[in-house]
Amino acid sequence: MSELSFDCVVVGAGIVGVCCARQLAETGLSVVVLERNAKAGMETSSRNSGVIHAGLYYPPGSLKASSCVDGRERLYQRCLQLGIPHRAIGKLLVASDASELPKLEALHGRAIENGVASVRWLERREITALAPGVKAYAALWSPRSGIVDAHALVDAHRRLAIDHDVVFCFRSAVTALDARGGGWSVAFVDADGTGYRVRTRAVVNAAGLHATELCTLAGVDTGRAGLQTHYCKGDYFAVSSNRGALEHLVYPMPTDAGLGVHLTLNLAGEVYAGPDTEYVERLHYDVDARKADLFCRAVSRYYPGLTPDDFRPAYAGIRPKLQGPSQPFRDFVVDDMRDRGAPGFIAMVGIESPGLTAAEALALRVLQLVNTAIDG
Numbered sequence: 001m002s003e004l005s006f007d008c009v010v011v012g013a014g015i016v017g018v019c020c021a022r023q024l025a026e027t028g029l030s031v032v033v034l035e036r037n038a039k040a041g042m043e044t045s046s047r048n049s050g051v052i053h054a055g056l057y058y059p060p061g062s063l064k065a066s067s068c069v070d071g072r073e074r075l076y077q078r079c080l081q082l083g084i085p086h087r088a089i090g091k092l093l094v095a096s097d098a099s100e101l102p103k104l105e106a107l108h109g110r111a112i113e114n115g116v117a118s119v120r121w122l123e124r125r126e127i128t129a130l131a132p133g134v135k136a137y138a139a140l141w142s143p144r145s146g147i148v149d150a151h152a153l154v155d156a157h158r159r160l161a162i163d164h165d166v167v168f169c170f171r172s173a174v175t176a177l178d179a180r181g182g183g184w185s186v187a188f189v190d191a192d193g194t195g196y197r198v199r200t201r202a203v204v205n206a207a208g209l210h211a212t213e214l215c216t217l218a219g220v221d222t223g224r225a226g227l228q229t230h231y232c233k234g235d236y237f238a239v240s241s242n243r244g245a246l247e248h249l250v251y252p253m254p255t256d257a258g259l260g261v262h263l264t265l266n267l268a269g270e271v272y273a274g275p276d277t278e279y280v281e282r283l284h285y286d287v288d289a290r291k292a293d294l295f296c297r298a299v300s301r302y303y304p305g306l307t308p309d310d311f312r313p314a315y316a317g318i319r320p321k322l323q324g325p326s327q328p329f330r331d332f333v334v335d336d337m338r339d340r341g342a343p344g345f346i347a348m349v350g351i352e353s354p355g356l357t358a359a360e361a362l363a364l365r366v367l368q369l370v371n372t373a374i375d376g
């Protein structure tokens with residue numbers, strides 16, 4: 001049977017995959033998205049803080065920094081253009097005692113280097129006015145940090161992609177990738193186990209937690225390429241308290257693997273604490289209610305007066321990290337695997353935070369790589 005042919009196959013319909021598909025199709029390329037779940041955005045893209053990051057944390061010059069800063073403004077514009085629910089509520093970044101001040105000062109310097117000029121120090125009376133109840137030795141204010149409805153965002157890009165003739169195949173799990181005649185033959189199975197194949201000139205691997213497996217299917221030696229994914233789980237607890245409404249995000253100092261257990265709001269005004277960082281071997285989303293004590297202690301450092309009873313297990317997400325436990329910073333990898341023996345296979349690996357914010361900027365980089373792959 002002859003295989004259907006597309007300029008580009010995108011594997012995965014999380015925020016990154018749908019953004020890439022839309023971006024590629026807007027330039028006239030034919031695109032099919034293969035997604036093993038029944039809907040778009042069912043994995044990490046709907047298991048996060050829903051925060052639009054300003055771009056304070058990431059080392060200057062890294063892809064995380066540049067794609068976050070660029071992607072953030074594109075994201076705000078997209079929300080305004082399409083009516084996607086969001087709010088630029090701003091964030092306080094808090095040093096809770098003197099020992100944390102050098103870290104906060106370093107973050108301020110980094111923010112400036114990353115071009116996030118809107119970040120500024122808060123006076124004590126401003127801290128009290130913006131976030132009554134927050135205990136801070138010093139605090140930075142980031143007005144361009146915000147929140148977005150991640151489901152609505154994924155859906156908006158999906159609909160735009162469909163307007164540009166992108167074909168979405170759900171319940172379609174990619175099982176093999178074979179280099180053929182300067183392109184790729186992509187095998188996938190549907191929910192009944194029936195197998196199909198499509199031909200393409202370029203494959204975009206936007207498989208999130210499974211991106212490393214896809215690289216292996218494409219023949220990339222992921223060990224040698226340093227593309228092992230470590231799963232780092234983050235739990236969230238809903239916070240109920242009669243302490244008065246929070247109106248802004250409140251973040252402590254970041255840890256090695258995460259941004260610290262922060263207080264975040266959703267668009268309904270509900271307050272969540274999380275995510276913590278726990279490297280796990282197995283993908284699962286259970287939240288251990290016994291962690292309420294730990295969460296209460298972490299939050300109480302900068303928002304005192306809560307008790308463990310104020311914390312109710314809510315949900316969890318898992319970061320696909322290239323950085324293993326106790327290892328140094330690793331950047332996003334978004335590259336053609338040409339030098340790894342897989343030309344035209346665009347790998348996106350380690351797309352953890354700030355991937356939701358950065359998705360549109362990452363999609364522009366993918367467009368360049370796909371064009372080069374197809375033209376070259």
Ligand SMILES: Cc1cc2nc3c(=O)[nH]c(=O)nc-3n(C[C@H](O)[C@H](O)[C@H](O)COP(=O)(O)OP(=O)(O)OC[C@H]3O[C@@H](n4cnc5c(N)ncnc54)[C@H](O)[C@@H]3O)c2cc1C
Pocket residue numbers: 011012013014015016017034035036037040041042043044045046047048049050051052053172173174175206207208209210211233234235275316317318319320351352353354355356357358
């Ligand atoms: C706890 C936590 C908090 C976070 N908070 C934020 C935040 O506040 N702000 C922010 O900007 N970012 C945040 N992030 C990061 C952000 O959520 C991710 O970077 C982003 O959602 C990644 O999107 P994705 O499309 O790459 O992955 P996913 O959403 O996981 O999508 C990948 C898709 O690929 C599909 N797939 C996998 N394998 C196959 C296959 N073989 N065949 C077909 N389909 C396949 C999966 O089913 C899935 O739908 C957070 C992440 C976590 C875990």
